[in-house]
Amino acid sequence: MQLRRHDVLDGAIAILDEYGLADLTMRRLASSLHVQPGALYWHFPNKQTLLGAVADRILEPIDAPVTAVSWDGQLLELAHRLRDALLSIRDGAELVSATYASRLTTTQAREKFVKAALRAGMPRPEAELAAYTLLYYVLGHTVDEQSRMQMDSYGALTEDASPLFETPDATARFDFGLQLFVGGVRNRLGDRVRA
Amino acid sequence: MQLRRHDVLDGAIAILDEYGLADLTMRRLASSLHVQPGALYWHFPNKQTLLGAVADRILEPIDAPVTAVSWDGQLLELAHRLRDALLSIRDGAELVSATYASRLTTTQAREKFVKAALRAGMPRPEAELAAYTLLYYVLGHTVDEQSRMQMDSYGALTEDASPLFETPDATARFDFGLQLFVGGVRNRLGDRVRA
DNA sequence: ACCTGAACACCGTTCAAGT
DNA sequence: ACCTGAACACCGTTCAAGT
Numbered sequence: 379m380q381l382r383r384h385d386v387l388d389g390a391i392a393i394l395d396e397y398g399l400a401d402l403t404m405r406r407l408a409s410s411l412h413v414q415p416g417a418l419y420w421h422f423p424n425k426q427t428l429l430g431a432v433a434d435r436i437l438e439p440i441d442a443p444v445t446a447v448s449w450d451g452q453l454l455e456l457a458h459r460l461r462d463a464l465l466s467i468r469d470g471a472e473l474v475s476a477t478y479a480s481r482l483t484t485t486q487a488r489e490k491f492v493k494a495a496l497r498a499g500m501p502r503p504e505a506e507l508a509a510y511t512l513l514y515y516v517l518g519h520t521v522d523e524q525s526r527m528q529m530d531s532y533g534a535l536t537e538d539a540s541p542l543f544e545t546p547d548a549t550a551r552f553d554f555g556l557q558l559f560v561g562g563v564r565n566r567l568g569d570r571v572r573a
Numbered sequence: 574m575q576l577r578r579h580d581v582l583d584g585a586i587a588i589l590d591e592y593g594l595a596d597l598t599m600r601r602l603a604s605s606l607h608v609q610p611g612a613l614y615w616h617f618p619n620k621q622t623l624l625g626a627v628a629d630r631i632l633e634p635i636d637a638p639v640t641a642v643s644w645d646g647q648l649l650e651l652a653h654r655l656r657d658a659l660l661s662i663r664d665g666a667e668l669v670s671a672t673y674a675s676r677l678t679t680t681q682a683r684e685k686f687v688k689a690a691l692r693a694g695m696p697r698p699e700a701e702l703a704a705y706t707l708l709y710y711v712l713g714h715t716v717d718e719q720s721r722m723q724m725d726s727y728g729a730l731t732e733d734a735s736p737l738f739e740t741p742d743a744t745a746r747f748d749f750g751l752q753l754f755v756g757g758v759r760n761r762l763g764d765r766v767r768a
Numbered sequence: 769a770c771c772t773g774a775a776c777a778c779c780g781t782t783c784a785a786g787t
Numbered sequence: 788a789c790c791t792g793a794a795c796a797c798c799g800t801t802c803a804a805g806t
Binding site for chain 2: 778779780781782783
């Protein structure tokens, strides 16, 4: 019957997925676990830390080894895996982008992106900058995409014909930006070779 | 002595710049204006709307006409202007990126980016996607940059040698991603021409 | 070691009533 | 038209005290 750190995280994920980030409060989480709010503070020093742990959970799938061999294939694979992880749970993108203010730096995910960029033939410092550029894009796009899903699901049901959705589906739009990025990297490497 | 909508915004900006977004509460704002909290709700329906108005204020400088003539010059100019606007006030990037969950759609800023992309020779749907891609990058980069400025200013004073800051300065790092993006657009246009 | 009870210092929002 | 007073329904966090 004892409350474990693991159970707290499970409870947090459950509330997040059912009711959304706004309803993920310490008090609500405590009561869903049949426990007083203060009890949570034995397992986590504060809410921010708890949310960080939830974010890590969401991003776990990214740690699987990359199967693609080409650098661009690896980047695409990683970007899609990140997006999929964020979309796998309600408000996942918002939570991760909010708690990772600068925590992306510490993440394994970041290092994986960097490695793929290194494989493309970029020097370390450039590869890191390129990795960040791609991460910003994936996060920004996915936060936007997910918030629109929420808005569409209840309320404004495509009232005024969303001005942008003649464009295929969300995945195709995501891929467009990805291709732009990969093209940018390719373009830069080309310059270097020709110089 | 009457409170005007304009004064409320001025007060909000003042609190934001002096104490940060976390301290920008309706109650704190009200008391800084020597008024009861409820008074604010005569001028704004809720906090979200007020923050939206603050965000619009911050982004005003972007509405100035673009001086560059080439499409890539225009994109660089707009991106820098956006970044400068966000950095001009404490937590500006965080506020804008938080309140513009999907409000970027409605913004003049977005349309300006689209126009520059059209000028590059992209068809409408692609130009819109490219504009979003760039916007996500600028917002993501600037939120990160500004949050790090805050962290550096008090507290963790580059204790463990921030792993990434051998790279020049923030502006140079920003430009790297910009060039990557422009290169991506150029690359894509090249394909089209050659095809 | 792990949790309760109870408090502290806050929030955003509403709304009758005042002027 | 514009604001006050006062309440409602919440927050995150702390900490003595219990088991």
